[in-house]
Amino acid sequence: MSTPPTVHDEVVTFCRDLIRFDTSNFGPDGAAGEREATEYVAAQLDEVGISSTILESAPRRANLVAHWEPEGCDRSLPPLLIHGHTDVVPAVAADWQVDPFAGEIRDGYLWGRGAVDMKDFDAIILATIRERVRSGRATRRPIRLVFTADEEAGGRFGSGWLGAHHPDLVADCSEAIGEVGGFSLTLNQRRLYLIQTAEKGIAWLNLIAGGTAGHGSMRNSDNPVTNLAAAVARIGNYRWPVRIRPAQQQFLEAVESALGVPISADTAEESLARLGSIARMVGATMSNTANPTMLQAGYKVNVIPGAATAGVDGRFIPGFEDEFYATITELLGDKVRYEVATGDIAVETGFEGDLVAAMTSALQAEDPEAVTVPFMMSGGTDAKAWSKLGVRCFGFAPLRLPPELDFVSLFHGVDERVPIESLEFGCRVLDRFLDEA
Ligand SMILES: [Zn+2]
Structure with missing residues (x-):
């Protein structure tokens, strides 16, 4: 008899395997490996008895939808949507220290294109859900899993297509979690976890x-x-x-309190310069x-x-x-x-309610010093498509990160990588979150 895999083994394996599917999205020319990556996701779900449907918006542009309603969940509640995309932006291998599609593990990090955007969270979702199925622990409410193609080129063959052609697969969900948010930003030894509540x-x-x-x-x-x-x-x-919208206001106040210096909206970008590349993103949302x-x-x-x-x-x-x-x-x-x-469209929701409370308590259970803070993203995500169907969207893909890591610059960046420990942390937080969400 072999021992069952642990969630920590699986999250690393899944993330590494997904990185090895080259799903580079070249825009109109498509993304070669989306179909294979999506079939891989389907196989992991199928192995624990969760059936899924793959829908192609065009040949090999694959999107996956699964209804997971574990025994014991409250079926009278609207489902929670958990979504991830399988495509990545292209990588120029010559610029990298490692092969961007090898999924190399080095210095405690898993390296490769998609390691933070967003095969990390794809893997966290799969590993966490499989573990819950193995241990027979229900979620509070039904879960809808959606893995999309084409997010990196605007979602025309992914979330946009699903929303337009199969709105019924998502529209009954009341809330959603996906990228980009839930990661820690350390300021003066204080760990802020940035929850995305808005995007331009x-x-x-x-x-x-x-x-x-x-x-x-x-x-x-x-x-x-x-x-x-x-x-x-x-x-x-x-x-x-x-x-200034409420999300930026709350973010600026949290940063002011952590740094102990006032930050005016007019000069936020300059004042935040010491935060590294996140300053550019925050500056752009002013x-x-x-x-x-x-x-x-x-x-x-x-x-x-x-x-x-x-x-x-x-x-x-x-x-x-x-x-x-x-x-x-x-x-x-x-x-x-x-x-x-x-x-x-722009997307915006308030940083309040039961789901936000569930995010905060799940993070604090794993990191007692976690402070959750909303923020607005300067770029766009699949949340736009779900918002059009009336779903409240949050960027919540939890990762506790080392203070020195310039995380934001890894998105679409050279030497994209994720700490192995952060993947494991993400699974623990998502697992707790699913108890309450
Ligand atoms: Zn992404």
């Missing part, structure tokens, strides 16, 4: 400048290149007004942003083209979408117009 909306814009084409040697007061360049400069140089990222015009140096185009990555604070577009329109002037290439 997306406004990726194409700017189009019309004008009068002509010979480059002639005078031209309606040159589209000139018109576009002026508008791009106005947008790039614009200082967006500070807009206002709308719009960064010009692409420029295109012309085909010959002595020909004035008839049009010129630019790309702008815009992000807006919850509640300030109208202000964002009104400001862009004003900055563009009358010679340049915009089209929304990709737009998506």
